[in-house]
Amino acid sequence: MDIASNLKSLEMPEDVTLIAVSKTKPASLIRRAYSAGQRDFGENYVQEAVSKIVELKDLDIRWHFIGHLQSNKARLAAEHFHMIQSLDSMKLAKRLDNACRELGKKLPVLFEVNIAGESQKSGVLKEELPNFVKYVANLSNLELKGLMCIPPFNENPEPHFREMKALYDRYKDEFNFSTLSMGMSSDYRQAIQYGSNMVRIGTKIFGARKP
Ligand SMILES: *Cc1c(COP(=O)(O)O)cnc(C)c1O
Numbered sequence: 010m011d012i013a014s015n016l017k018s019l020e021m022p023e024d025v026t027l028i029a030v031s032k033t034k035p036a037s038l039i040r041r042a043y044s045a046g047q048r049d050f051g052e053n054y055v056q057e058a059v060s061k062i063v064e065l066k067d068l069d070i071r072w073h074f075i076g077h078l079q080s081n082k083a084r085l086a087a088e089h090f091h092m093i094q095s096l097d098s099m100k101l102a103k104r105l106d107n108a109c110r111e112l113g114k115k116l117p118v119l120f121e122v123n124i125a126g127e128s129q130k131s132g133v134l135k136e137e138l139p140n141f142v143k144y145v146a147n148l149s150n151l152e153l154k155g156l157m158c159i160p161p162f163n164e165n166p167e168p169h170f171r172e173m174k175a176l177y178d179r180y181k182d183e184f185n186f187s188t189l190s191m192g193m194s195s196d197y198r199q200a201i202q203y204g205s206n207m208v209r210i211g212t213k214i215f216g217a218r219k220p
Pocket of ligand 1: 159
């Protein structure tokens with residue numbers, strides 16, 4: 010597999026940040042993507058990620074956590090990641106903030122929005138967002154940068170992307186948002202059309218994952 014040409018064929022616009030989603034993929038493939046110029050990588054599982062992060066310490070990578078984060082792994086994640094994109098509860102926010110205070114670091118975070126209100130999915134409901142935003146904006150070690158979503162599978166994502174953009178615009182100025190993370194291998198072009206400026210792509214870069 011030619012990771013360099015896969016990256017090239019994505020034809021990323023200049024103003025969109027590409028997160029290469031490397032979950033389940035070995036450090037050797039991350040190195041190849043890095044050699045092709047990729048610097049931002051996304052991981053879903055804390056333990057798996059930390060072992061790769063340690064192994065790849067010699068590289069100048071920005072690591073993004075994009076999976077569901079359990080509060081008891083907050084400290085480990087705060088220590089190793091450069092951004093948490095899947096903030097979904099006040100409890101987790103508080104834990105991350107405390108961990109960052111101890112570590113003496115500021116951590117950029119995004120709220121994961123459960124945009125379609127799916128009961129089996131994590132993420133903040135849009136009705137809850139106003140309270141959550143205010144809460145996290147007051148935590149001094151977290152930097153709330155914006156919103157992230159994963160629209161429902163097997164559905165046209167466009168209405169959800171449109172709604173996310175409207176939510177993002179509502180908070181953008183007051184809370185200084187800069188990042189709207191939406192779009193994966195199958196729908197990133199649409200997401201960008203609807204205003205995404207950060208896409209998270211795994212399959213189209215590294216090939217299919219084993220189930
Ligand atoms: C796995 C994953 C992706 C990448 O999905 P692909 O379809 O392989 O591009 C993006 N975002 C999140 C949150 C993921 O879990």
